[in-house]
Amino acid sequence: MSLKILLLEDDMLFNETLQDFLEEEGFVVTCFLDPYSVLDATYEERYDLYLFDVNLPYESGFELLKKLRESGDMTPTIFLTSRDDSASLQEGFALGGDDYMKKPIDLDELLCRIGALLRRQSRQSRMVLGEYLLDRLEKRLYGKENTPLEITQKAVELLILLVEAQGEVLSAEVIKSHLWAAGQQASDGALRVYITQLKKYFPKQIENIRGIGYKWVL
Numbered sequence: 001m002s003l004k005i006l007l008l009e010d011d012m013l014f015n016e017t018l019q020d021f022l023e024e025e026g027f028v029v030t031c032f033l034d035p036y037s038v039l040d041a042t043y044e045e046r047y048d049l050y051l052f053d054v055n056l057p058y059e060s061g062f063e064l065l066k067k068l069r070e071s072g073d074m075t076p077t078i079f080l081t082s083r084d085d086s087a088s089l090q091e092g093f094a095l096g097g098d099d100y101m102k103k104p105i106d107l108d109e110l111l112c113r114i115g116a117l118l119r120r121q122s123r124q125s126r127m128v129l130g131e132y133l134l135d136r137l138e139k140r141l142y143g144k145e146n147t148p149l150e151i152t153q154k155a156v157e158l159l160i161l162l163v164e165a166q167g168e169v170l171s172a173e174v175i176k177s178h179l180w181a182a183g184q185q186a187s188d189g190a191l192r193v194y195i196t197q198l199k200k201y202f203p204k205q206i207e208n209i210r211g212i213g214y215k216w217v218l
Contacts, residue, residue: 002028003048003118008038008064009080010056018051021107035064042068044181046157047075048121048137049114054081054088062095069096076121078113080105127163132201136160141201149201154179155194162198162206162216171213 005027009015012033019029030047032038035056050068052061065077078099079092092100099113118137125137132149133142139156141149161170161178176186179194195214199206205217 002026004028004030004045005049005051005114006038006041006047006075007031007051008033008035008056008061009051009053010034011053018105018107018110021111025111035059035061038064039067042073042075043177046178049118050075050077052077052079054079054083054092062091062097065092065097066095076117078110078117129163129202129205134159134163136164151197151201152194154190155197158191158194159198159202162214165216167215167218169209169213169215173213175213 005022007015007018007022007029009018009031010033015031015033019031022029030041030045032041035058050065052065054061056064061079061081068075074096076098077096078101079097080101080103081088081092082103083089084102089100098117101110101113121137125135127134127136131144133146134140134156135142139153139160141151141156141159143149157179158175161175172188172191175191176188179191180186195206195208207215207217209215
């Protein structure tokens with residue numbers, strides 16, 4: 001499964017250069033030129049990595065990441081910036097940035113840093129759920145001997161939502177808003193299919209709260 005990167009860079013030429021390079025390396029890249037569009041996109045879609053310029057129109061990449069972190073979005077983030085002072089470096093890390101690259105960007109170095117960050121994130125994203133292993137970064141569920149289970153990606157995304165809610169009941173509307181991007185047809189029937197898939201592996205952990213939604217039983 002291709003990993004999804006959200007790229008925020010207001011220099012259109014550099015934006016296109018990064019997109020072309022990263023897509024050639026097998027990533028799925030969604031590009032933006034301003035931070036306000038990014039906020040909307042992160043509510044509609046889950047990404048594996050953010051690449052943020054710092055000096056942007058309207059607000060800085062630092063201010064944008066601060067909002068995302070305060071909302072609970074912990075997606076790994078690399079800042080790309082022309083700033084080279086230590087105060088900016090410290091600010092970026094203090095706000096929850098994971099790495100920091102100074103422009104002009106060496107593309108091969110960027111690829112190495114992305115790989116290292118995603119590998120580190122993958123190790124941290126793995127959760128043991130009974131006899132199963134959930135990888136929240138890869139969005140895959142594994143059984144015995146690390147064998148990938150036959151389960152749809154959306155069912156795994158639903159499992160991640162339920163587990164991360166830590167016992168809180170999630171309404172069907174909230175779940176659908178996370179599983180389907182804006183413009184996609186969200187279906188109660190499809191949601192029930194994904195719940196059925198998960199109950200095959202977690203019959204006691206997934207509880208249907210009639211008329212409201214679903215919860216993960218701790």
